[in-house]
Amino acid sequence: NAGVMQNPRHLVRRRGQEARLRCSPMKGHSHVYWYRQLPEEGLKFMVYLQKENIIDESGMPKERFSAEFPKEGPSILRIQQVVRGDSAAYFCASSPGRNNEKLLFGSGTQLSVL
Amino acid sequence: GQQLNQSPQSMFIQEGEDVSMNCTSSSIFNTWLWYKQEPGEGPVLLIALYKAGELTSNGRLTAQFGITRKDSFLNISASIPSDVGIYFCAHSGAGSYQLTFGKGTKLSVIP
Numbered sequence: 001n002a003g004v005m006q007n008p009r010h011l012v013r014r015r016g017q018e019a020r021l022r023c024s025p026m027k028g029h030s031h032v033y034w035y036r037q038l039p040e041e042g043l044k045f046m047v048y049l050q051k052e053n054i055i056d057e058s059g060m061p062k063e064r065f066s067a068e069f070p071k072e073g074p075s076i077l078r079i080q081q082v083v084r085g086d087s088a089a090y091f092c093a094s095s096p097g098r099n100n101e102k103l104l105f106g107s108g109t110q111l112s113v114l
Numbered sequence: 115g116q117q118l119n120q121s122p123q124s125m126f127i128q129e130g131e132d133v134s135m136n137c138t139s140s141s142i143f144n145t146w147l148w149y150k151q152e153p154g155e156g157p158v159l160l161i162a163l164y165k166a167g168e169l170t171s172n173g174r175l176t177a178q179f180g181i182t183r184k185d186s187f188l189n190i191s192a193s194i195p196s197d198v199g200i201y202f203c204a205h206s207g208a209g210s211y212q213l214t215f216g217k218g219t220k221l222s223v224i225p
Contacts, residue, residue, distance in 0.1 A: 004156075033211070042118075042202055042215030043157065056212070091156050098211045101147075105156030 004094050004106035012112045019079040019086070021109045025094030032075045034067060037089040049075060082113045118203055118216035126222045127193055135219040136187040137203030146179050146186040147204040147213070157202055193223050
């Protein structure tokens with residue numbers, strides 16, 4: 001029973017390109033969360049989704065960032081026109097409900113913008 | 115936003131020593147969570163605390179929810195090399211799904 005799967009593990013983009021980060025939640029989990037971690041920092045909440053719905057995107061930058069969790073397939077975090085400041089580790093987590101104790105994190109995608 | 119202050123920022127200890135780290139905030143919380151993050155991985159929950167004064171153990175790890183509800187500490191007894199990693203405290207507000215993380219305590223264990 002695989003846990004939360006994120007891919008790619010590492011993604012290199014040049015400034016101005018698009019980055020797509022994918023997250024498949026643990027089987028049976030319908031709640032997905034994205035967090036960003038800058039070097040030497042803790043994780044910061046970005047967005048919370050349930051199937052086909054964005055519940056809370058209060059942590060998302062207003063421009064260039066979007067997230068979706070379609071009925072079929074993984075959750076996608078999309079960053080358009082990447083800039084160097086977007087370089088970070090992006091973690092996805094999933095849970096069966098809103099219980100934080102059952103939150104499971106993936107291994108993350110390390111985004112590097114050249 | 116609410117900030118969590120973790121100390122120390124980093125520590126180097128000899129294998130077999132005990133470790134203590136803490137987390138403080140200016141706000142009152144209903145939940146304290148302690149996570150460990152190993153290099154290249156996501157954080158893994160170690161201990162969850164839900165009540166002021168609560169003391170909970172998980173193997174060699176012990177964590178306490180401060181009486182004032184504004185702090186928590188994590189102790190690791192008889193450290194071993196695999197304890198290496200970054201330890202984060204985190205909290206969520208009442209009924210909230212959002213976690214706020216501290217900046218972490220980086221632990222290095224010298225064999």
